[in-house]
Amino acid sequence: MNDSPSSTGRSDAWSDASPEQGMNRRSFLRATAALASGLAAIAALSPLRELESFSSVEEFLQKHYKEMTPEEMAKVLERIEREVERQYGLRPHVRDYKPMNGVEYVYCLNLTRCIGCRKCVHACVAENNQSRNPEIQYIRVLKMPNGTFDTEKADHNYAPELVPGKGFYYMPVQCHQCKNPPCVKVCPVKATWQEADGITVIDYNWCIGCRYCEAACPYWARRFNFTKPSIPKDKINPDMSYLGNRPRQQGVMEKCHFCIQRTRVGRYPACVEVCPTGSRKFGNILDPNSEVSDILQNKRVFILKEEVGTLPRFFYYFDI
Amino acid sequence: MTGLVRDYCVFLRRCLALAFVGDWRYYLWVGTLTVFCLLGLNAYAKQFVHGLVVTGMTDQVSWGVYIANFTFFVGVAAAAVMLVIPVYIYKNEELHELVIFGELLAVAAILMCLAFVTVDLGRPDRFWHLIPGIGKFNFPGSMLSWDVIVLNGYLLLNLYLCTYLLFCRYRKQMPSKWLYLPIVFVGILWAVSIHTVTAFLYVGLGGRPFWNSSIVGPRFLASAFTAGPALIILAMQVIRRVTATAPAGKAAWQREGATAPWGVIRRAATLADLDLLARHLPELASVSAQVRQESLAGAMVLEVAAGDALLRQGEKDTDAFFVLQGQVVVKREEGGLTRITRGLGPGEVFGEISALAGTPRTATAIAEEPTRVLRLPAESLRKLMRNHQMSRIIRSRMTERLMITDRGLLTLRSIVQVSMLINVFLLLNEVFKEFYTGNLHVAASEYLYFGLHGHRALVPWIWTATGCNLVAMVLLVLPLSRSLRLLNVACVLAIVGIWIEKGMGLVVPGFIPTPLGEIVEYSPTLNETLVCFGIWAFGLLCYTILLRMAVPILQGKISKANEPGRKPQDSDAQLRALLKS
Numbered sequence: 001m002n003d004s005p006s007s008t009g010r011s012d013a014w015s016d017a018s019p020e021q022g023m024n025r026r027s028f029l030r031a032t033a034a035l036a037s038g039l040a041a042i043a044a045l046s047p048l049r050e051l052e053s054f055s056s057v058e059e060f061l062q063k064h065y066k067e068m069t070p071e072e073m074a075k076v077l078e079r080i081e082r083e084v085e086r087q088y089g090l091r092p093h094v095r096d097y098k099p100m101n102g103v104e105y106v107y108c109l110n111l112t113r114c115i116g117c118r119k120c121v122h123a124c125v126a127e128n129n130q131s132r133n134p135e136i137q138y139i140r141v142l143k144m145p146n147g148t149f150d151t152e153k154a155d156h157n158y159a160p161e162l163v164p165g166k167g168f169y170y171m172p173v174q175c176h177q178c179k180n181p182p183c184v185k186v187c188p189v190k191a192t193w194q195e196a197d198g199i200t201v202i203d204y205n206w207c208i209g210c211r212y213c214e215a216a217c218p219y220w221a222r223r224f225n226f227t228k229p230s231i232p233k234d235k236i237n238p239d240m241s242y243l244g245n246r247p248r249q250q251g252v253m254e255k256c257h258f259c260i261q262r263t264r265v266g267r268y269p270a271c272v273e274v275c276p277t278g279s280r281k282f283g284n285i286l287d288p289n290s291e292v293s294d295i296l297q298n299k300r301v302f303i304l305k306e307e308v309g310t311l312p313r314f315f316y317y318f319d320i
Numbered sequence: 321m322t323g324l325v326r327d328y329c330v331f332l333r334r335c336l337a338l339a340f341v342g343d344w345r346y347y348l349w350v351g352t353l354t355v356f357c358l359l360g361l362n363a364y365a366k367q368f369v370h371g372l373v374v375t376g377m378t379d380q381v382s383w384g385v386y387i388a389n390f391t392f393f394v395g396v397a398a399a400a401v402m403l404v405i406p407v408y409i410y411k412n413e414e415l416h417e418l419v420i421f422g423e424l425l426a427v428a429a430i431l432m433c434l435a436f437v438t439v440d441l442g443r444p445d446r447f448w449h450l451i452p453g454i455g456k457f458n459f460p461g462s463m464l465s466w467d468v469i470v471l472n473g474y475l476l477l478n479l480y481l482c483t484y485l486l487f488c489r490y491r492k493q494m495p496s497k498w499l500y501l502p503i504v505f506v507g508i509l510w511a512v513s514i515h516t517v518t519a520f521l522y523v524g525l526g527g528r529p530f531w532n533s534s535i536v537g538p539r540f541l542a543s544a545f546t547a548g549p550a551l552i553i554l555a556m557q558v559i560r561r562v563t564a565t566a567p568a569g570k571a572a573w574q575r576e577g578a579t580a581p582w583g584v585i586r587r588a589a590t591l592a593d594l595d596l597l598a599r600h601l602p603e604l605a606s607v608s609a610q611v612r613q614e615s616l617a618g619a620m621v622l623e624v625a626a627g628d629a630l631l632r633q634g635e636k637d638t639d640a641f642f643v644l645q646g647q648v649v650v651k652r653e654e655g656g657l658t659r660i661t662r663g664l665g666p667g668e669v670f671g672e673i674s675a676l677a678g679t680p681r682t683a684t685a686i687a688e689e690p691t692r693v694l695r696l697p698a699e700s701l702r703k704l705m706r707n708h709q710m711s712r713i714i715r716s717r718m719t720e721r722l723m724i725t726d727r728g729l730l731t732l733r734s735i736v737q738v739s740m741l742i743n744v745f746l747l748l749n750e751v752f753k754e755f756y757t758g759n760l761h762v763a764a765s766e767y768l769y770f771g772l773h774g775h776r777a778l779v780p781w782i783w784t785a786t787g788c789n790l791v792a793m794v795l796l797v798l799p800l801s802r803s804l805r806l807l808n809v810a811c812v813l814a815i816v817g818i819w820i821e822k823g824m825g826l827v828v829p830g831f832i833p834t835p836l837g838e839i840v841e842y843s844p845t846l847n848e849t850l851v852c853f854g855i856w857a858f859g860l861l862c863y864t865i866l867l868r869m870a871v872p873i874l875q876g877k878i879s880k881a882n883e884p885g886r887k888p889q890d891s892d893a894q895l896r897a898l899l900k901s
Contacts, residue, residue: 026892030340033351037354037358040354040355040358041358041361043358043362044358044359044361044362044365045361045362045365046362046365047362047365047366047368047369048365048368048369050369051368051369055445060445060446064449064456067456134373140836142836142837150760150837151835151836151837152760152763152773152833152837153837154836154837154838156836156838173836182525182526182527185461185462186461186462186463186464186524186525187458187462188450188457188458188462188464188465188468189446189449189450189455189456189457189458190456190457190458191449191456206446206449206456207442207443207446208441208442208443208444208446208447208449208450209372209441209442209443209446210437210440210441210442210464211382211383211440211442212462212464212521214379214382215382215383215525215528215830215831216525216527216528217527217835218526218527218528218835219527219835219836220379220380220834220835220836220838222379223379224372224379224382224442225371225442226371226372226373226375226377226378226379227370227371227372227373228371249443250371250442251371251372251441251442251443252442252443253442305527305835308526308527309526310526310527
């Protein structure tokens with residue numbers, strides 16, 4: 001590179017031409033470099049071609065659940081129905097169920113009776129349109145050796161032909177719908193909150209996917225969509241709710257919501273309904289005559305990780 | 321006022337132009353970094369399309385190497401303040417110039433932090449939900465929202481300070497105290513806050529006993545104030561080396577003409593010469609005859625004429641000199657100014673900095689009158705300095721005369737030293753509590769240090785980290801590390817150790833075992849690693865470009881005085897000429 005300053009005072013053609021040429025060469029080199037790096041940047045971004053409708057403008061600009069007017073919500077629900085139809089080839093019924101007055105849900109699970117058959121796990125997956133690949137499940141059943149509550153001794157992946165195994169008991173764990181939920185506290189964008197009936201829900205369209213709630217949950221009850229969920233078309237449950245079982249997007253959190261689309265119209269959650277041993281009890285704690293009120297008053301009740309102070313609405317109890 | 325705005329625009333434009341000017345080494349470096357950035361971008365594009373499934377993270381270990389790096393670099397950013405405190409609170413002038421380098425490092429580190437958080441998000445397209453006022457910001461409930469505020473605030477504070485101080489330098493104007501000192505003090509508190517808040521991200525989670533410990537916050541600060549200044553020590557030396565090397569060509573010609581052809585008289589030194597020196601340097605008398613004899617190996621006596629240079633700033637020879645007779649002047653060129661450091665008479669030493677540290681010459685020494693000097697190879701000087709009295713006298717003179725950055729580096733060394741001791745002490749506290757009580761909560765620590773139920777992925781890492789930290793601590797405590805070479809070793813070890821300990825060693829074990837006792841191990845995938853490399857390269861690129869802009873302005877080469885007249889922009893050749901001058 002020729003760097004001689006042009007102010008040498010000499011005016012013969014040769015010395016004038018030299019910096020000029022240097023400039024030309026440099027600008028040529030620079031243009032080539034700029035072109036090359038531009039092309040390289042485009043090449044680097046080329047995987048984006050595989051991106052199929054990541055997020056529509058409407059979806060991108062969608063407001064937070066609590067800030068939408070009923071009309072806006074109606075539009076959103078309609079849009080979601082269209083999207084589901086386009087993807088899965090059947091028109092679902094997506095509704096925004098509101099909490100009922102005077103209702104606070106509580107869940108009781110009988111550890112004496114549970115046999116670890118995992119029917120609840122699969123009923124939950126079917127009811128809530130959970131991804132089959134990768135597999136997302138809200139309920140984790142721990143196979144525990146008799147005589148301990150140390151979860152480190154639990155078997156998470158037991159697969160015998162027959163349950164219950166001798167010398168073991170089974171402890172299913174799912175969202176405890178805490179009264180003091182750490183997951184809600186830590187969310188930086190208020191994408192998850194507790195509803196009036198005690199259910200902690202997520203606005204799948206507001207979650208930014210930071211997974212802070214997943215780190216905060218002491219019950220390991222939250223799941224993240226590490227990729228686009230996949231559900232076979234014939235396995236879709238068309239009865240959907242906005243805060244519940246509508247299909248989720250890639251990159252957002254999800255969790256057990258006590259089957260909001262069933263319980264808010266007076267039905268039992270899928271796991272309660274399917275349980276063959278009647279270990280699962282669900283009801284309104286504000287109703288003194290409900291089954292769960294009776295259990296909490298008369299049974300020996302155990303709260304998992306009571307010391308973390310999350311005040312769960314999920315109780316384990318024993319018959320004997 | 322309009323003049324000021326105009327000046328500011330010209331200043332910014334010229335800074336931008338500077339980013340594109342450099343020699344081939346600069347282009348090679350920037351080009352290499354760009355290639356890594358693009359590789360990272362490519363890997364991130366894949367992640368953007370397919371989701372975080374391309375990483376090693378799972379529902380069990382839901383944060384990995386991204387958040388680990390984020391945590392580490394928040395510490396680096398926070399540590400920039402360690403340069404600010406000695407300068408503005410203790411009025412340490414030696415570090416004054418370095419403050420801007422530290423703040424620019426903070427800027428680059430924060431940009432890296434923001435990049436690491438962004439790549440960790442499942443839905444980066446929804447970033448606007450995080451913007452206060454527009455989105456739905458969970459403040460003050462979520463510690464993450466605090467982090468968004470403190471990190472961005474810290475970025476703005478540092479950007480403001482850097483541009484203001486550089487702009488003043490550009491206009492050759494004294495900065496107005498009212499316009500920057502309050503910001504400096506806010507910045508000091510703010511730096512502590514960014515790291516404390518980042519620690520609280522973890523500490524606040526009651527369901528994760530490994531993190532839910534009040535010592536995590538202090539440990540974060542201690543490790544940040546170790547790794548951060550250690551990184552600055554290394555960065556400063558790179559900057560010094562890169563900026564101090566004389567450009568080839570014209571300067572080489574100058575050197576040839578002016579340097580003494582090694583004296584009128586030149587002969588091997590004898591014991592008699594040492595006796596002569598001992599008359600002016602009584603400490604030499606305490607050195608045993610045997611060592612004196614040994615130190616003569618390779619020693620020369622030179623006699624030079626007035627005006628001859630004995631050594632030149634920036635050159636890489638490592639001999640030390642003692643004046644036997646005559647007078648030597650030491651000059652230092654800095655920021656376009658030549659400073660006469662001092663005159664040296666018989667018995668005095670010069671050139672010892674390069675001899676002991678192996679760094680390029682920090683100044684030029686010229687004979688003021690016909691002068692006779694004793695030239696000792698570096699090894700001979702070290703031999704003499706094994707004697708306690710000799711070592712003391714030479715070191716005391718060295719610190720007196722050390723060039724600004726060297727003394728600055730040693731100030732930083734004492735910061736790293738103390739922080740490392742505190743860091744290791746706090747670690748021991750934690751280890752004691754965990755393992756002595758031995759309750760169920762020890763599982764994560766057990767997994768980290770010894771492995772749990774046959775799972776031991778992190779064990780080799782954490783012991784490497786522990787080893788690095790301990791060796792670094794020992795080196796830092798010993799006076800050995802006053803030599804830059806060993807200090808550098810200690811710094812590298814401290815950085816590696818803390819990066820492992822505070823990155824993977826902090827984030828991953830928090831998830832293992834899960835709250836339900838399950839053990840699922842984590843290791844980053846290739847794609848994830850490439851994204852990390854990309855962000856590191858991006859950070860280095862940012863820092864390089866920021867320095868490329870700041871250094872000529874600090875040196876006074878680019879200023880309002882040499883602003884181009886008619887044309888709004890410097891031509892390339894003009895800029896190059898200015899940089900060379």
